[in-house]
Amino acid sequence: MKLPSPTRVLLYIVLILIAFLIVLPFWAGITTSLKTSIDVIYTIPVEPPPSPTFGPWMDALEVMGRPLLNSLTFTIFATIFSCIIGSINGYALSKIRFKGSDIVFMFFSLGIFIPYQTVLIPLVLTMSKLGLYNTLGALVLAHTAYGIPICTLIFRNFYKEIPDSLVMAAKTDGAGTWKIYRSILLPLSAAAFVVAGVLQFTSIWDDFLFGLILARGSEALPASVALANLRGTTTANWNVQMAGALWFALPVVIVYLVLGKYLIKGYMAGAVKG
Amino acid sequence: MVKVIIKNLTKKYGEVQAVKNLDLDIEDKEFFVLLGPSGCGKSTALLCIAGLLRPDRGEIWFDNKLVTNPQRDVYLPPQQREVAMVFQDYALYPHMTVSQNIAFPLEVRKTSKSEVVKRVKATAELLGISQLLDRKPKQLSGGQRQRVALGRAIIREPKIFLMDEPLANLDAKLRVYMRVELKKLHQKLGTTTVYVTHDQVEAMSLGDRVAVLKDGILQQVAAPTELYDAPKNTFVAGFIGSPPMNMLNGNLVEKDENLTIDLGVTTFELPHWMQEKVKEAKVSEVVLGFRPEHITLTGKYQVNTIEAKVEMCESIGREVHVHLTVGDNSIVAVTTPAEDVKVGKAAWMVLNEEKIHIFDGKTGGILA
Numbered sequence: 001m002k003l004p005s006p007t008r009v010l011l012y013i014v015l016i017l018i019a020f021l022i023v024l025p026f027w028a029g030i031t032t033s034l035k036t037s038i039d040v041i042y043t044i045p046v047e048p049p050p051s052p053t054f055g056p057w058m059d060a061l062e063v064m065g066r067p068l069l070n071s072l073t074f075t076i077f078a079t080i081f082s083c084i085i086g087s088i089n090g091y092a093l094s095k096i097r098f099k100g101s102d103i104v105f106m107f108f109s110l111g112i113f114i115p116y117q118t119v120l121i122p123l124v125l126t127m128s129k130l131g132l133y134n135t136l137g138a139l140v141l142a143h144t145a146y147g148i149p150i151c152t153l154i155f156r157n158f159y160k161e162i163p164d165s166l167v168m169a170a171k172t173d174g175a176g177t178w179k180i181y182r183s184i185l186l187p188l189s190a191a192a193f194v195v196a197g198v199l200q201f202t203s204i205w206d207d208f209l210f211g212l213i214l215a216r217g218s219e220a221l222p223a224s225v226a227l228a229n230l231r232g233t234t235t236a237n238w239n240v241q242m243a244g245a246l247w248f249a250l251p252v253v254i255v256y257l258v259l260g261k262y263l264i265k266g267y268m269a270g271a272v273k274g
Numbered sequence: 275m276v277k278v279i280i281k282n283l284t285k286k287y288g289e290v291q292a293v294k295n296l297d298l299d300i301e302d303k304e305f306f307v308l309l310g311p312s313g314c315g316k317s318t319a320l321l322c323i324a325g326l327l328r329p330d331r332g333e334i335w336f337d338n339k340l341v342t343n344p345q346r347d348v349y350l351p352p353q354q355r356e357v358a359m360v361f362q363d364y365a366l367y368p369h370m371t372v373s374q375n376i377a378f379p380l381e382v383r384k385t386s387k388s389e390v391v392k393r394v395k396a397t398a399e400l401l402g403i404s405q406l407l408d409r410k411p412k413q414l415s416g417g418q419r420q421r422v423a424l425g426r427a428i429i430r431e432p433k434i435f436l437m438d439e440p441l442a443n444l445d446a447k448l449r450v451y452m453r454v455e456l457k458k459l460h461q462k463l464g465t466t467t468v469y470v471t472h473d474q475v476e477a478m479s480l481g482d483r484v485a486v487l488k489d490g491i492l493q494q495v496a497a498p499t500e501l502y503d504a505p506k507n508t509f510v511a512g513f514i515g516s517p518p519m520n521m522l523n524g525n526l527v528e529k530d531e532n533l534t535i536d537l538g539v540t541t542f543e544l545p546h547w548m549q550e551k552v553k554e555a556k557v558s559e560v561v562l563g564f565r566p567e568h569i570t571l572t573g574k575y576q577v578n579t580i581e582a583k584v585e586m587c588e589s590i591g592r593e594v595h596v597h598l599t600v601g602d603n604s605i606v607a608v609t610t611p612a613e614d615v616k617v618g619k620a621a622w623m624v625l626n627e628e629k630i631h632i633f634d635g636k637t638g639g640i641l642a
Contacts, residue, residue, distance in 0.1 A: 163363060163365065165361040165362075165363050165365035166365050166367065168321075168324075168326050168352075168359065168361070168365065169359065169361060169365035169367075169426075170367075170378075171325075171326060171351075171352040171353060172324055172325075172326070172352045172353075172355075172357055172358060172359040172436075173358075173378050173379040173382055173426065173430075174353045174379055174382040174383055174430075175353065175378075175382045176353060179382060183367075183378075184367055187369045188368065188369055
């Protein structure tokens, strides 16, 4: 066997060090979440629990069970809606040439850069006018609207890579605008749906601000806000907080585990070569 | 089956005029070729016929049905034109199998399942791709993809076939083979076909008639042999034929009532049959054109020949290409040189006087 070169060895050492630093807080979270309240005080965070217990996990779930379901609901719906709308927009902007399509696209792109904070007041006012304030509907609508620009951008760029001749062929074959979308472009968009979907899922799931102002203290409370509420007012139940954080991280981790390999493929999917 | 009439077709992309005032009459059942270098507007014209592009001006008629006229706001979308198009990149739907690809135009038209199955089978047999029906386009070779694209075009029996450089992505051997297949297919089906190519050999071998375009302007429409034997201008003369027609610039001078071209290094007396015609044109600058195969080379001086220097002999197998220079001009002769013709030495070109052409030196138009 050939020995690796010294630069390789150095590289590995550096990489292992970085990986260690990244994993460390996660590790501390897991160990702490499995400790009793007493053990949390008597051990340092990275130490393994002397008497492991799932108690904190159950305690956290009691508080966060409903908010987790809430989050899951509006995240899934908003992800699906924004991806579908983004895909249709992307099709229109890349394959149907209409006057001013470039300007429309420019405005969509600008939408990506609008900070959440600037729209808070009009958002709350609009939602209460619509009678959606403090409901899951408000969160679905807000996150769908906010996700449309980035999804449009992803799908538009993806469809640009699909040769125009496919659309032209479908047209001469007799297919109309919707038929072309459903039969030709949509079936070719799996990679873009994975990329946009994962991006949307994680950013909507992680969002705190919209949840805080649109559904605070209500039945529709999102998990991100519930997690923040776990910290308590007088005491810090580190073990329960850590367990709550891990519950909160779980769906995103699952999404990455399931779709991760498609995600990398999606990022690399340039041309859809025949 | 249908006749295509194009009147005064004009299309601009920004400031660039892709097609200028194009007039074409494409006959029923004709195999019509649009030929020209890249950017000459041939694909633009084809896309206008397909309805995939809206021209700025002009009319397109299918028989006596007006399908395009921007001034009168007439525009029949491609879905309703009953044309089928074959693209250079084949444009096969990558997620569908061969049989789904071929069936797509029928599926769009909501044809019954049993009818679709029957026609896909018949089409596949016609094109010899029956064994490929369950494959995806990715698993096919270039030639096979080409056949599938053809299958998708012919299955619904369109009125017109439009083909945009369909053989350009194939390797040389396969291209020749598919060329023959295309011609056979056309003979069998008899569908009016408009075929775009930049390859003059393809155009000559396939076309009943060929339209030569340059910078969006129609240069000549004629049967292949006529294009070859009687080009209308220097562009067509230089574009058709391989190696192309030789051309030498010169000035007309009258000597003893006979017109002679002063080629700088030498002079050449015009044959009698063209004297009158050239005289009538009243021009001084002319271009003398002659095809490589209309040159005979000799090592000795003869009357009314052009002296040249032999640079190189290239044996292609069946024929010999002799590269010569006359002054600064390169000339190619396809001939078997006489034994006294030596590389690096002078030789005299005897031209077949029946076959030479004289063009106007300024406009490039044919004089005789």
